[in-house]
Amino acid sequence: MAMWGGRFTEASLAEFSExxxxxxxxxxxxxxxxxASRAWTTGLLEAxxxxxTEAEQLDHALADLALAVESNPKLPLQTQEEDIHSWVEAQLQQKIGVVAKKLHTGRSxxxxxxxxxxxxxxxNAKQVRSTLINAIGALITFADAHFGAVMPGFTHLQRAQPVLVSHWALAYIEMLKRDLSRIDDALARMDVCPLGCGALAGTGIQIDRSALAQRLGFQSAALNSLDAVSDRDYVVELSATASLCMTHLSRLSEDVIFFCSGEAAFFKLGDAISSGSSLMPQKKNPDVFELLRGKTGRVLGHLVAILHVxxxxxxxxxxxxxxxxxxxxxxxxxxxxxLLVLATVLPHLSVNVERCRLAAELGYSNATDLADYLVSKGIAFRDAHELSGELVLVASKQQKPLEALALAEMQQVSPSISEDVYAALTIEAGLAKRASLAGTSPDRVKEALDATKLWFEAL
Structure with missing residues (x-):
């Protein structure tokens, strides 16, 4: 049933309607x-x-319709109505007759x-928010379960400096915390009611729009009718928030995919979250994380589409x-x-502690610690950086780690180096030195993890 047919004398083409x-x-x-129709019914009564009696008829019929839709959400698809508004009105007319035609008075x-x-x-934003909180909780549990495990940190996908596995997980928690705050910001800004603004110029009947907004659970009524009927900022804002959050999930997925590869073998996928190959019996594929990464492009595409509209x-x-x-x-x-999948699969992801530590020890990731050691001996950092690089070259030619060089070999490059250099080059020493705020020392990471747990419990 078209809601606009009065001035037309010909039926719509089937192709147009479709x-x-x-x-x-x-x-x-x-x-x-x-x-919205139940709230509008009350407004019409008050006006x-x-x-x-008519208000009671409308409200009871609408309540019954809500129950029918709850029982069968696809119930409207059993008809040929133009849109959901015409479907609701048609259902009401079937149930209560001419009174239903009064419902649309003053609104568009x-x-x-x-x-x-x-x-x-x-x-739906509140539901996503709840699921995002669960995903953060799963990451907190992962960080807590693997506290103390050491892994290589990367820049340019090259081994850089050792970090704690918990520090890695906390980095993604920080990202998701920002995403949570963006959802909250978007919810606050969208909490405005457009109903009663009519087609564009406002309604012609005396509806209390503030009371109407309260009945619908909105914080306030929209203040400009032109803006209210055409505003989709909240769609863009939620789409942008989703896109950024999905980008964070994609980055995490890329890390996990690499960490689970045979080349890295830092993490291990549980059987419950893995798939195999139809041809190669030995394969164990991280499909779930690849799909998380892949679906990100789908979400980003929707953001671009609404902006273009x-x-x-x-x-x-x-x-x-x-x-x-x-x-x-x-x-x-x-x-x-x-988000639901991430929260579900993280408990099935384990850490190969020995492999992670071995990888953290390789690649001269303690070269910066050596430079810092030389600084402690009174050498300017730029010179210390140069000397440390020379020692890396010496060690790499011998295919040895820095700490395997003889003291005499080190002293040929810098006489300032003493026996205490070996203690400074251990992973434990390097981690402990990163004790400034945001650093990866065990003490700092423990503080950060404890603070995150308190924040989470307060949600």
Whole structure:
């Protein structure tokens, strides 16, 4: 049933209807459309547009419809209505007759869909937020379980300096904490109700929009009708937050994929989160992390799409904005699923402590510690850096680690080196020296982990 047919004398082409109609995807807004309609019913009653009896009929019919949709979320797809708004109205007319035709008084599909989508976004953003918290909790558990294990840190994908495995996990926790704060910021900014703004110029009936906003659980009512019906900033903001969060998951996945490779063998995938090869019996593939990495591009694509939809639109509502939903629905579902999967698989990821330590000892990752040692002997850092590099060259030619060089060999490069250099070149000494704020010393990492646990418990 079209909600706009009065001035038309010809039926729509089937091809036009198929291209124009949105019920195939906006049926997901059914509960929000019903919720907004129940709140609007109360507003119409308070404004004297409908009687108490009519309001009761509408509200009971809408409540029954909500239960039917709850029982079968795809119920709207059993009809040929144009969109979710016309479906709700048609269902009401079947149930209570002419009274249903009064529901749309003073409102437009423009302010209604803007309200529906905000309600849907608030609900789903809170669900994603909860799942993100669970993912952070899984990383905290991982960091706690493997505290004390040492691994190589990398720059340019080359071994750089030893770090604690817990320090690595805490780095991703910091990223996800920022993502959590972005969700909270987005939720605060989207907490504005467009209902009652009409098509673009405001409603023509005396609706208390502040009371309407409160009934729907919004913090306030939108202040400008033109902006309210055409604002999709919250879609962009949540899409951007999802894109950045997924980028963090992708970076973590890339690390894990490499760490689980035969070349690194720092981490080990449990059988429950691995797959094999149909041809090569020996393979154990990190498919779950590859999919996390791969789905990131899908989410980023949806962000770019909505920005392109909005970039050239004049005020106020334009049909282009119907394209705000399919990609966004998929983005939110993908984001939620990926966070859920990460939280689920992390307990099945283990650390090869011996292999990690051996790798941390290789690659002259203590060269900076040697330079720092020379600085402690009164040598300027630039000179110490040069001398340390010369000793790395000496050791590499002999295919030895720095600490395996004889003292006499070291003293040929710098007479300032003494027997105490060997203690300074151990992994433990190098880690302990990184004791400044944000460093990877065991004491600092323990402090950071404890602080993160307290923060998490307070959520």
């Amino acid at each position: 291209f124009n109609d949105s019920l195939s995807f906006d049926y997901l807004l059914a509960q929000q459309d019903i919720q 004297g547009i409908i009687t108490a 599909r423009n302010d209604l869909v803007a309200t529906d989508l905000r309600l849907w976004t608030k609900l 909005l970039k050239g639109l004049p005020l106020a509502y334009n049909k282009d904005m119907q394209e705000d939903k399919q990609g966004f629905f998929d983005l939110m579902a993908s984001w939620q699923q990926c």
